[in-house]
Amino acid sequence: xFDASIKKRQASRPWGQWSLRAVALIYLSAMLLLPxxxxxxxxxxxxxxxxxxxxxxPAAMAALRLSLWTAAVMTGINTVMGVLAAYVLVxxxxxxxxxxxxxxxxxxxxxxxVTGLMLVVLYxxxxxxxxxxxxxxxxxxxFAPPGIILALLFVxxxxxxxxxxxxxxxxxxxxxxxxxxxxxxxxxxxxxxxxPALAPAVISGALLSFARALGEFGSIIxxxxxFPLRSQTAAVYVLSQIESDNQRGASAMSVVLLAMAFTLVxxxxxxxxxxxxxxx
Amino acid sequence: xxxxxxxxxxxxxxxxxxYLAVLILLPVLAIFQGAFAQGAAVFFExxxxxxxxxxxxxxxxxxxxxxxxxxxxxxxxxxxxxxxEFFGRAFFxxxxxxxxxxxxxxxxxxxxxxxxxxxxxxxxxKATDTQIxxxxxxxxxxxxxxxxxxxxxxxxxxxxxxxxxxxxxxxxxxxxxxxxxxxxTMPGIRWGLLYGISLTLARALGEFGGVLxxxxxxxxxTETATLYxxxxxxxxxxxxxxxxxxxxxxFSFTVLIGMEILRKRTEITQ
Numbered sequence: 095x096f097d098a099s100i101k102k103r104q105a106s107r108p109w110g111q112w113s114l115r116a117v118a119l120i121y122l123s124a125m126l127l128l129p130x131x132x133x134x135x136x137x138x139x140x141x142x143x144x145x146x147x148x149x150x151x152p153a154a155m156a157a158l159r160l161s162l163w164t165a166a167v168m169t170g171i172n173t174v175m176g177v178l179a180a181y182v183l184v185x186x187x188x189x190x191x192x193x194x195x196x197x198x199x200x201x202x203x204x205x206x207x208v209t210g211l212m213l214v215v216l217y218x219x220x221x222x223x224x225x226x227x228x229x230x231x232x233x234x235x236x237f238a239p240p241g242i243i244l245a246l247l248f249v250x251x252x253x254x255x256x257x258x259x260x261x262x263x264x265x266x267x268x269x270x271x272x273x274x275x276x277x278x279x280x281x282x283x284x285x286x287x288x289x290p291a292l293a294p295a296v297i298s299g300a301l302l303s304f305a306r307a308l309g310e311f312g313s314i315i316x317x318x319x320x321f322p323l324r325s326q327t328a329a330v331y332v333l334s335q336i337e338s339d340n341q342r343g344a345s346a347m348s349v350v351l352l353a354m355a356f357t358l359v360x361x362x363x364x365x366x367x368x369x370x371x372x373x374x
Numbered sequence: 375x376x377x378x379x380x381x382x383x384x385x386x387x388x389x390x391x392x393y394l395a396v397l398i399l400l401p402v403l404a405i406f407q408g409a410f411a412q413g414a415a416v417f418f419e420x421x422x423x424x425x426x427x428x429x430x431x432x433x434x435x436x437x438x439x440x441x442x443x444x445x446x447x448x449x450x451x452x453x454x455x456x457x458x459e460f461f462g463r464a465f466f467x468x469x470x471x472x473x474x475x476x477x478x479x480x481x482x483x484x485x486x487x488x489x490x491x492x493x494x495x496x497x498x499x500k501a502t503d504t505q506i507x508x509x510x511x512x513x514x515x516x517x518x519x520x521x522x523x524x525x526x527x528x529x530x531x532x533x534x535x536x537x538x539x540x541x542x543x544x545x546x547x548x549x550x551x552x553x554x555x556x557x558x559t560m561p562g563i564r565w566g567l568l569y570g571i572s573l574t575l576a577r578a579l580g581e582f583g584g585v586l587x588x589x590x591x592x593x594x595x596t597e598t599a600t601l602y603x604x605x606x607x608x609x610x611x612x613x614x615x616x617x618x619x620x621x622x623x624x625f626s627f628t629v630l631i632g633m634e635i636l637r638k639r640t641e642i643t644q
Contacts, residue, residue, distance in 0.1 A: 110551050111458065114450060114453065114454055114458075115454050115458055115460065117447070117450050117454075118447070118450050118451040118453075118454035118455070118466075119454075119466065121447045121450070121451060122451060122466055122469060122470070125518065125519055125522060126469055126470075126472055126473070126519070126522070127469070128488070129481070129484035129485070129487075129488060129519070130472070130484070132484055132487040132488050132493075132494055133480065133483065133484055133487060136487055175389075175390075175393050178386060178389060178390055178393075179390045179393070179394065181386065182383075182386050182387050182390045183390075184375070185375060185376065185383075186375065186376065186377070186378045186383055186386075186387060187375050187376065187377055187378075188378060188387050190391070194390070194391060194394060196630060196631075196634060197394050197398050197399060198394070198398075199630055199633075200398055200402065200626070200627075200630065201398065202573075202576075203576045203580075203626035203627070203629055203630050204402075204580065204622075204623055204626045205579070205580025205581075205582060205600055205619075205622050205626070206580065206582065207580070207582040207600045207603055207604065207619075208405070208580070208600075208603070208619045208622055208623055209401070211405060211603065211607070211615065211616070211619050212401035212402060212404055212405045212619075213401055215401070215404045215405050215407075215408040215616070216400060216401050216404040221404075244397075247397055248397060248398060248401065251397065251398065267376075280382055302474070302475070305474075305475040306474065306475055308475075308477070309475060309476060309477030309478070309479075309480070310477070311477055311478050311479050311582070311583035312478070312582040312583055312600070315583075315604075316604075316607065328477075329477040329478075329479045329480075329583070330479075332477065332479045332480060332483065333479050333583070333586075333587065336479075336483055336486070336587060344483060345483075345487075348477075348480045348483060351476075351477055351480060352476065352480065355472070355475035355476055355477075356472075358475065359468060359471050359472065359474075359475055360468055363464075363467075363468045363471070367464075
């Protein structure tokens with residue numbers, strides 16, 4: 095793509111090109127790199143050992159563990175349901191499909207705080223559903239892990255669907271038909287023909303939803319509240335440390351969360367670039 | 375695409391519809407029901423409150439400012455990342471996605487670490503007698519940060535699709551860079567740009583955790599619509615919280631419908 099003509103054009107009027115590049119890179123550096131550097135340097139000011147000391151406190155560990163396992167459960171459910179929804183939307187014609195397709199984007203547009211509020215209105219202990227679950231089945235949703243998982247499922251539902259959908263559209267129905275003609279069951283066809291082709295998109299979407307979930311705050315503070323050791327997630331823990339003026343605790347947890355987010359983003363970027371190269 | 379034949383496809387469709395209905399539609403309906411539980415009069419009355427109006431006004435101002443900043447710089451960044459080749463391009467390209475996965479709380483915390491009392495720029499803040507952390511400018515920084523990727527991510531694929539030949543042709547024919555941008559690049563990317571702006575606007579209006587930390591949620595000063603909801607919940611003014619939430623949700627739906635129309639439009643022009 096970047097052939098000789100681009101190079102030549104860049105050489106023919108360097109000042110305009112360079113100043114645009116400078117504006118773009120300074121903007122990205124000032125807006126993204128600088129704040130990042132501030133958090134990382136503060137979190138690592140006591141060295142790795144200091145960081146470990148701050149992060150190994152019981153409340154911090156409990157918060158991190160809660161965030162990780164609820165995000166993992168969500169990612170599992172979200173991956174299965176996301177692939178299913180994408181498959182149904184791409185392959186079949188049925189009434190109400192356009193509405194269903196529009197519904198998928200709702201979590202992207204609705205403020206996450208409002209999401210949390212919606213779940214409390216629906217599942218709170220005073221409501222019909224929440225009261226039933228609490229009294230009859232002994233399941234607490236609000237202020238408990240199930241509420242956190244529900245909130246995470248809501249806010250990250252679009253990730254898997256929207257990464258899988260375009261890839262599925264590209265794959266010809268002929269391949270599935272050929273497999274079926276040759277006697278493969280629909281499950282075998284799915285596993286042997288579709289899944290290998292979809293795998294990079296599915297993994298990317300799943301990792302992005304996991305990364306998104308680790309940092310989720312607005313819906314969780316409403317649904318789960320802020321009870322240390324019980325329903326406090328990592329992001330809420332950061333808030334509680336800021337509020338109690340414990341900068342070291344806040345920075346340590348921030349660095350851990352950022353490191354995980356960074357790793358996931360670069361893994362996804364790697365998967366996608368490898369896929370593009372293969373398609374090219 | 376085909377008609378669902380047999381029980382397996384029908385079962386799959388049933389599961390997908392049921393899952394989305396329970397997970398997304400039901401909570402949305404619940405909050406509308408909650409907001410109108412005591413009638414429409416109470417709903418509108420709780421919106422017609424000076425504190426609510428002030429909160430909405432601050433949200434709108436922050437969102438518009440973020441849209442303007444991210445439209446100008448976002449388009450520039452997208453153009454540079456697509457049209458130029460330089461050392462570190464892949465790194466900056468990956469960096470753009472960062473706000474998607476950084477917790478909003480940490481975003482707000484960054485503002486405090488940079489501009490707070492012991493922040494990196496504390497001397498500068500003191501010397502110029504401005505307040506950034508725990509004030510509106512800090513909230514603006516957060517809003518710009520969280521909504522930064524949208525314009526870039528929507529404009530980049532469109533720019534790539536168009537290719538550099540039209541711009542090159544205009545330039546060869548003697549058009550200035552600015553004229554080339556206005557007459558050739560802009561018409562090509564306008565729908566993608568508009569799409570990105572809609573997403574930026576929706577994200578900016580809905581921001582909560584970051585503005586909570588960076589602004590401190592002071593009533594009448596640094597209280598946005600989302601922060602108002604949070605405060606109202608704390609004071610057990612549920613109808614008021616639900617009403618403001620419903621207005622934000624309605625706005626989100628408007629943006630979604632607008633984007634759906636935009637998407638149809640871009641599909642037709644392509």
